[in-house]
Amino acid sequence: MKERRSIGVATVVVAALAFSWLVSAQGLWQSFLRALFPAQPVVLMPRDTLAAFVLQHLALVGISSALTIAVGIPLGIFVTRRSGREFRGLVVAATDLGQTFPPVAVLALAMPVLGFGFWPTVMALFIYGMFPVVSGAISGIESVPKAVLEAAEGMGMSPWQVLLRVELPLAARVILSGVRTSVAINIGTATVGAAIGTGGLGVPIIGGLAVQNMAYVLEGAIPAALLAVLADAALAQVEAAVTVQEAAAG
Amino acid sequence: MIRLEDVTRRYGDKTAVDSLSLEVAEGEVCVLIGPSGCGKTTTLRMINRLIEPTSGHIFVGDRDILSMPAEELRRGLGYVIQSIGLFPHLDVAANICVVPRLLGWEKQRMAERVDELLALVGLDPAAYRHKYPRQLSGGEAQRVGVARALAADPPVLLMDEPFGAVDPLNRERLQAEFARIQRELKKTVIFVTHDIDEAIRLADKVAIMRDGKLQQFNTPEEVLNHPANKFVHDFVGADRALKRLVRVRVADVMRSPVTVLADADPISLQEAAGRRRFAYVVQPDGRLLGWLDTRSLAEGTRPAAAMTQMDVAEASVRPDDSLRDALSRMLGLGFRSIAVTDKNDVLLGEVTFAAVEDVMTEGDEHVSNQPTEAPE
Structure with missing residues (x-):
């Protein structure tokens, strides 16, 4: 079991290294895209290197996902507490709405307040990715068997001890799968930020659409897709790490 | 040791427990019994304050339980429930040590206690201490549940239909073992069941309840020989002579x-x-x-x-x-x-x-x- 886990981690590390090498290999992309689109005079967006786009993208995703997680998980936990239960419906409805509301519209609405650039996009992504995190936290905590909670309370654990020693360990897996979904969505959605000049892998995609250069579009889309797969695999390892005990017990 | 004075619990206009008074002496097993909805579980859960009484007083030892923090009270009352509620993410040893850990025991002392308790409930410590709840049968899990309740050596045990979910053969075995452990440890036990045979077998005193009211509170022999009213008479059943045999050991x-x-x-x-x-x-x-x-x-x-x-x-x-x-x-x-x-x-x-x-x-x-x- 332990062995299989370390193989999994090693695979993710190797894949991450391979990805970083790939996106910094400017020449390789050049010849690859040239082969696909021989008619295009320029196949790589000249504004920045691919590696720079990827780093911008990672910053965007990293910061917005961190905010989503930092707010979403406590919010999900709060509405499962006795004191927060009455807000459960409201919070679920609001985060659900956040996901149905198009991120581009959020950008448009946020721009007058936050201006162009990085922060409106972070805000749009923060709102958009909230729903899976919050609902993951809620359903994770609500999946803890009632008998286990009764035993914990009956043995004299304080509400905090019940949360930290019983509910969170048992809910960790479901909470993390919500995080995984949110991050994967975020990586794809973060490309819209380019529309208001945020940078990231959306720049070649949107730029390519504007000038009808499909090579640009692929330059942004392929790394974005690979990044989503890679992030998902990495989070899957985290998920396996927190559930390894239970799996061993099964 | 445990005294209920005029304890009432209402839910809206429904009275779950109706001015119940009861006194259980130290080292006695008091079985609360009655048909479902009679208030027996509510009564038990008021003793560890999982439910607060609407009125009345409950004393454990000499202390009014409402005057002490609920968590402190509960750590001194072993608690066993029908669905057991073992923590699936902890192994048997860690499950048993939940309360000792809350009380801040040393590692060494906890490890010794685990082995001692597993042996007491009839499980081989070496084979069981690192198993996870999922790997246990129903009977084994309930033994661990009992061991967990006994971990910090509380003077009082509260047991809510502890053997209700195991098969009849295992239930008898668990009852016999509980009787043996109780002879050894002499805890004050409040035990809820709906099984009259179990009550007669294990109780020093039986409290028969109906609609939140106490019908009879006495030794099993008395309840069998002199049922206080028709309800108790019917509840105990027609085979009273046979039931009496359960009370006598070979x-x-x-x-x-x-x-x-x-x-x-x-x-x-x-x-x-x-x-x-x-x-x-x-x-x-x-x-x-x-x-x-x-x-x-x-x-x-x-x-x-x-x-x-x-x-x-x-x-x-x-x-x-x-x-x-x-x-x-x-x-x-x-x-x-x-x-x-x-x-x-x-x-x-x-x-x-x-x-x-x-x-x-x-x-x-x-x-x-x-x-x-x-x-x-």
């Missing part, structure tokens, strides 16, 4: 048997025969082999040759078994008496049908003076 009524050694001379055989017709044939170390009818013995035969061999495990009972077990074994085998052996098949005594009959009729004769509470 060890209490067994008499010493006539034995002969398997390789004894025919002479001593004749001596044995002088007293009773049937004799048990044993080995020199006391292990039971079979029985023989001394009257139909031919002169000069040795017991080993003349005896009827017995499947000892089938045809004997243990000192801790109840008289009802002994009776059902006798009826099954068609014998008028049955051998009592220890776990190594060593003969300890015998129980006769006549002794069982005595116990069955006993209760009808003497009338107790103890008052019984019977509202209505």
Whole structure:
């Protein structure tokens, strides 16, 4: 079991290294895209290197996902507490709405307040990715068997001890799968930020659409897709790490 | 040790527990029993404040439980529930140590306590301490549940239908083990069940409830012999004489048997025969082999040759078994008496049908003076 886990981690590390090498290999992309689109005079967006786009993208995703997680998980936990239960419906409805509301519209609405650039996009992504995190936290905590909670309370654990020693360990897996979904969505959605000049892998995609250069579009889309797969695999390892005990017990 | 004074719990206009007063002495097992919805579980859960009473007072020791922090109270009350509620992410040892950890025990002391408790509940510490709840059978899990409740050696145990979810065979085994552990530890126990046989078997005092009201609170013998009202009478059932047998252990009524050694001379055989017709044939170390009818013995035969061999495990009972077990074994085998052996098949005594009959009729004769509470 332990062995299989370390193989999994090693695979993710190797894949991450391979990805970083790939996106910094400017020449390789050049010849690859040239082969696909021989008619295009320029196949790589000249504004920045691919590696720079990827780093911008990672910053965007990293910061917005961190905010989503930092707010979403406590919010999900709060509405499962006795004191927060009455807000459960409201919070679920609001985060659900956040996901149905198009991120581009959020950008448009946020721009007058936050201006162009990085922060409106972070805000749009923060709102958009909230729903899976919050609902993951809620359903994770609500999946803890009632008998286990009764035993914990009956043995004299304080509400905090019940949360930290019983509910969170048992809910960790479901909470993390919500995080995984949110991050994967975020990586794809973060490309819209380019529309208001945020940078990231959306720049070649949107730029390519504007000038009808499909090579640009692929330059942004392929790394974005690979990044989503890679992030998902990495989070899957985290998920396996927190559930390894239970799996061993099964 | 535990005293309820005029305790009432209302939910809206429904009264779950209606001015209940009850006193349980130290070291006693008090069984709360009644049909579902009678308020027995609500009563139990008020004692550890999982439910707060609407009015009235509850004392544990000398302290009014409402005057102390609920968490502190609960750490001093072992709690066992039907669904067990073992923590699936912790192994058996960590499950047992939940309360000791809350109390800040040292690692070494916890490890020793785990082994001690596993042995007490009949599980091999080496084999079980690192198992996870999912790897346990229902009976094993409930044993761990009991061990967990006993971990910090609380003076009081609260048990909410602890054996309700295990199969009948395992339930009897768990009941017998609980009785043994209780004889050893002498905890003050509040035990909720809806199974009258279980109540009679385990209780020092039975509290029979209906619609939140106490119907009768007394010893099982009293409840069986003198039901306070029609409800209790019907609840206890028509087979009261048989139920009485559950209260008596084989060890209490067994008499010493006539034995002969398997390789004894025919002479001593004749001596044995002088007293009773049937004799048990044993080995020199006391292990039971079979029985023989001394009257139909031919002169000069040795017991080993003349005896009827017995499947000892089938045809004997243990000192801790109840008289009802002994009776059902006798009826099954068609014998008028049955051998009592220890776990190594060593003969300890015998129980006769006549002794069982005595116990069955006993209760009808003497009338107790103890008052019984019977509202209505």
